[in-house]
Amino acid sequence: MKAHLVSAAHLHQVAASFKLGHHLLLGRGEEMSGGREKKALLANALEALIAALYLDGGIEKTRRFVVRHIIGEVDPLDEGFEVADFKSALQEMAQSRKLPQPRYLTIEERGPEHAKTFLVEVRVGREWISRAEGLSKKSAGQRAAQQILQQLADAAG
Numbered sequence: 001m002k003a004h005l006v007s008a009a010h011l012h013q014v015a016a017s018f019k020l021g022h023h024l025l026l027g028r029g030e031e032m033s034g035g036r037e038k039k040a041l042l043a044n045a046l047e048a049l050i051a052a053l054y055l056d057g058g059i060e061k062t063r064r065f066v067v068r069h070i071i072g073e074v075d076p077l078d079e080g081f082e083v084a085d086f087k088s089a090l091q092e093m094a095q096s097r098k099l100p101q102p103r104y105l106t107i108e109e110r111g112p113e114h115a116k117t118f119l120v121e122v123r124v125g126r127e128w129i130s131r132a133e134g135l136s137k138k139s140a141g142q143r144a145a146q147q148i149l150q151q152l153a154d155a156a157g
Contacts (some may be wrong), residue, residue: 005070005071005080008039008040008043009039010070011042011043011046011047011070012039012042012043012046013048013069014041014046014069015043016037017044018046018069020035020042020045020046020049021035021041021042022036022039024036024041024045041046041120049111050062050065050066050070053065056120076107078094082147085142085144086142086146086149087102087104087142087145088147090102090122090124090145090148090150091147091151092153093149094124097152099124099125099128100124100125101124102122102123102124102145102148103122103123103124104120104121104122104141104144105120105121105122105123106118106119106120106137106140107119107120107131108122115135116135117133117134117135117136118133118135118136118137118139118140119131119132119133119140120133120134120140120141120144121144122145122148124152125149128148128151128152129148130143130144130145130147130148132144132146132147132149
């Protein structure tokens, strides 16, 4: 979720919602090339605005702004929210819930060298265990982490 919130795509959306591009001072070349709509420029401008807010108003005003406008109503369990790295998400969730760190173990490798399939197990403490297969250890670990994330979400509510 953190990666999504600080991504250029998300920051661009927030900056565009403020029409921040209309307030930028641009050179002629940048103006002519559509700089007021450029994703990187708008994301950077929003980051600069947050820094200026911090310098001028302090941490509490900045925190309220970020929570209200950057984080907003994002729910990581919404169907529209995609997690690209389930292993990192699982590690963050384990830390936030004061659970042991996930441990990954390759249980089995099957098939010829050019077409192996891997079975990976992930454990979070003694209670949370999942196994998944993949064409690489990485993909199998991601799938197993995704399954435990779902188990933890189901248990939470």
